[in-house]
Amino acid sequence: xxxxxxIRGGVHPETKKDLTSERSILTAxxxxxxxxxxxxxxxxxxxxxxxxxxxxxxKGQLVARSGGSLSANLHxxxxxxxxxxEPIVAPHPSGLPAVAMVIESDGEDRWKDLPTLNDPLDLSxxxxxxxxxxxxxxxxxxxxxxxxxKLRQGRRFEIKTLIINGxxxxxxxTCDDRLMQEQxxxxxxxxxxxxxxxxxxxxxxxxxxxxPDATAALKQAAAPYGMINVINVPTHYPMGSAKQLIQAVTGxxxxxxxxxxxxxxLVHNVGTVYAIHQALRLGRxxxxxxxxxxxxxxxxxHNVEALLGTPVRxxxxxxxxxTAHPARLLMGGPMMGQIIPSIDSPVIKGTTGVLALNxxxxxxxxxxPCIRCGRCVDACPMGLVPLEMAKHSGADDFDxxxxxxxxxxxxxxxxxxxxxxxxxxxxxxxxxKGELRERRNNxxxxxxxxxxxxxxxERVEREKAAKAAAKKAKKRASRKTKSPAExxx
Amino acid sequence: xxxxxxxxxxxxxxxxWLLGVAAKVFAVEENPIVNEVExxxxxxxxxxxxxPGCSAAAEAMVExxxxxxxxxxxxxxxxEALAELLNVDLNSLGDAPVPQLARIEASLxxxxxxxxxxxxTDAIVGATKQIHAVISKACTxxxxxxxxxxxxxxxxxxxxxxxxNWHWTxxxxx
Numbered sequence: 001x002x003x004x005x006x007i008r009g010g011v012h013p014e015t016k017k018d019l020t021s022e023r024s025i026l027t028a029x030x031x032x033x034x035x036x037x038x039x040x041x042x043x044x045x046x047x048x049x050x051x052x053x054x055x056x057x058x059k060g061q062l063v064a065r066s067g068g069s070l071s072a073n074l075h076x077x078x079x080x081x082x083x084x085x086e087p088i089v090a091p092h093p094s095g096l097p098a099v100a101m102v103i104e105s106d107g108e109d110r111w112k113d114l115p116t117l118n119d120p121l122d123l124s125x126x127x128x129x130x131x132x133x134x135x136x137x138x139x140x141x142x143x144x145x146x147x148x149x150k151l152r153q154g155r156r157f158e159i160k161t162l163i164i165n166g167x168x169x170x171x172x173x174t175c176d177d178r179l180m181q182e183q184x185x186x187x188x189x190x191x192x193x194x195x196x197x198x199x200x201x202x203x204x205x206x207x208x209x210x211x212p213d214a215t216a217a218l219k220q221a222a223a224p225y226g227m228i229n230v231i232n233v234p235t236h237y238p239m240g241s242a243k244q245l246i247q248a249v250t251g252x253x254x255x256x257x258x259x260x261x262x263x264x265x266l267v268h269n270v271g272t273v274y275a276i277h278q279a280l281r282l283g284r285x286x287x288x289x290x291x292x293x294x295x296x297x298x299x300x301x302h303n304v305e306a307l308l309g310t311p312v313r314x315x316x317x318x319x320x321x322x323t324a325h326p327a328r329l330l331m332g333g334p335m336m337g338q339i340i341p342s343i344d345s346p347v348i349k350g351t352t353g354v355l356a357l358n359x360x361x362x363x364x365x366x367x368x369p370c371i372r373c374g375r376c377v378d379a380c381p382m383g384l385v386p387l388e389m390a391k392h393s394g395a396d397d398f399d400x401x402x403x404x405x406x407x408x409x410x411x412x413x414x415x416x417x418x419x420x421x422x423x424x425x426x427x428x429x430x431x432x433k434g435e436l437r438e439r440r441n442n443x444x445x446x447x448x449x450x451x452x453x454x455x456x457x458e459r460v461e462r463e464k465a466a467k468a469a470a471k472k473a474k475k476r477a478s479r480k481t482k483s484p485a486e487x488x489x
Numbered sequence: 490x491x492x493x494x495x496x497x498x499x500x501x502x503x504x505x506w507l508l509g510v511a512a513k514v515f516a517v518e519e520n521p522i523v524n525e526v527e528x529x530x531x532x533x534x535x536x537x538x539x540x541p542g543c544s545a546a547a548e549a550m551v552e553x554x555x556x557x558x559x560x561x562x563x564x565x566x567x568x569e570a571l572a573e574l575l576n577v578d579l580n581s582l583g584d585a586p587v588p589q590l591a592r593i594e595a596s597l598x599x600x601x602x603x604x605x606x607x608x609x610t611d612a613i614v615g616a617t618k619q620i621h622a623v624i625s626k627a628c629t630x631x632x633x634x635x636x637x638x639x640x641x642x643x644x645x646x647x648x649x650x651x652x653x654n655w656h657w658t659x660x661x662x663x
Contacts (some may be wrong), residue, residue: 040652093657097651098652138541165643321574338614394660396569427659427660431657431659431660434655434656437656438654439566442562446533446563448629449562449627450532450533451532452533452610453532480515
């Protein structure tokens with residue numbers, strides 16, 4: 001279609017996007033009484049609090065600073081008082097606690113003084129990247145990788161094509177679709193700024209062909225700018241995965257273990273582009289995002305603009321509440337989303353959707369033995385052999401699993417979707433990847449402790465030698481002072 | 490001149506021959522597998538296996554007097570690697586050892602500095618009459634600090650599960 005190469009493998013799940021795609025984004029939700037901001041909403045280490053319990057904060061004020069190279073800043077989503085900095089149940093399938101900042105809103109929703117900005121396109125790329133970092137923007141498609149780091153990496157390579165990812169291939173989710181329809185001009189503006197930062201030759205906004213309204217809106221907004229192309233890609237899961245989208249748009253494949261930079265491409269999600277526009281044009285940090293609230297158990301599914309830290313319960317309330325007790329509560333899409341342990345879990349930067357699914361939608365089956373039909377091999381968009389990877393992961397033979405391509409698995413779930421035996425293939429891969437990560441960490445710790453021990457032994461030796469030398473010197477000195485005294489007497 | 494050259498040459502040859510003979514006669518036989526095992530071990534000489542250091546443990550493992558799962562810092566990965574190298578059946582062993590971490594109970598610590606002087610990897614920070622703390626990144630779980638603590642305020646436990654190290658468990662077999 002359109003002369004584009006499609007992607008390898010993949011599946012065509014029922015999209016269910018019609019639940020929300022025709023309804024405009026709900027803005028101005030009632031202000032939650034309390035907002036819960038986990039300190040870790042990004043790829044790297046926790047951010048470090050910059051305020052204390054009891055402090056008054058204004059909307060948009062920096063409350064926690066990036067704690068490392070892959071970490072990100074956090075800002076107060078509304079004005080109020082820091083009520084606590086304490087562990088809460090994380091929006092994570094493990095149900096483990098995570099330290100969060102609890103902000104009690106004062107109901108005024110008062111912004112801090114926003115700076116008056118010059119035209120960002122007049123500023124230097126490095127300065128703009130710094131501003132993106134300051135605004136705490138991370139990959140809004142769910143990858144939560146700091147956007148500024150990606151931009152700076154992009155500056156070190158020759159980027160031919162900047163791809164703006166509007167494909168949104170996950171079923172149910174329409175947050176990007178609605179954003180593109182309602183904020184097309186802002187997205188095009190954001191794309192121009194990113195192009196300016198990484199000095200890309202051309203910009204391609206790629207949208208799956210099941211979103212004609214969004215395509216039309218962006219085409220119109222992009223018309224004055226020659227270097228921005230708006231194209232359609234086939235509706236085909238997992239088109240929204242960076243590697244697959246690059247293949248569909250440029251025909252090039254990212255090498256195994258490589259990055260998109262290596263072939264001169266950089267991909268940013270439309271949500272991230274919109275956040276970058278907000279930060280560079282209006283000086284607003286990332287404090288809210290669009291979340292698709294949907295599923296058969298939600299009364300009137302909608303996209304909502306939610307402040308970060310808003311409990312999921314409030315979002316569902318804004319959409320008319322639950323009609324039944326959900327069989328499963330997910331954060332993200334149904335293919336790659338994660339189960340959340342509680343309806344009180346807060347929205348974080350990577351929350352693309354909240355799904356309250358009923359039993360029929362979950363469609364759970366007991367797994368049966370593998371019949372080696374090979375459907376997962378056909379479905380794998382990375383060209384791997386899922387059945388062998390799962391077999392070896394199940395037997396804890398991780399080296400073999402890696403030989404079959406575990407490292408390149410993007411955990412898209414296409415294999416598990418087509419499996420007639422309902423084998424939880426992705427869980428096998430998550431398990432194996434987790435075990436391998438643990439082993440790598442343990443190995444690097446052993447190297448580290450060995451180095452520490454060697455350094456300590458060296459130091460102890462040195463101290464001993466220094467002590468002995470000092471003793472000798474003292475002895476000699478005392479003998480010298482003694483001898484003249486003796487001669488005097 | 491000529492005699493001196495002759496004598497020195499003869500002396501050189503004789504001593505060289507002696508050295509050669511000594512190297513053959515008094516050669517210490519070293520099992521190459523021991524070296525291989527030792528290179529796999531963590532090398533922090535923590536002594537949790539009950540041997541004075543990693544090389545002694547390696548020898549004992551090759552001889553078969555020590556089990557391949559006696560090294561807690563190495564964890565399951567090391568046990569598997571050793572079992573393959575030494576041809577040991579993994580099922581004949583008990584559970585794989587779990588790496589331990591020391592923790593100081595701050596309410597009991599008097600700041601005596603004994604533990605941080607004993608720590609072989611400098612994993613404890615503190616000063617006289619200040620509460621000490623363990624840097625878990627550098628702790629091998631050797632329990633040398635626990636042995637010297639006069640307040641009995643150091644405990645050893647496996648690393649707690651947090652969001653950073655949690656991962657999905659293996660699905661139950663169909």
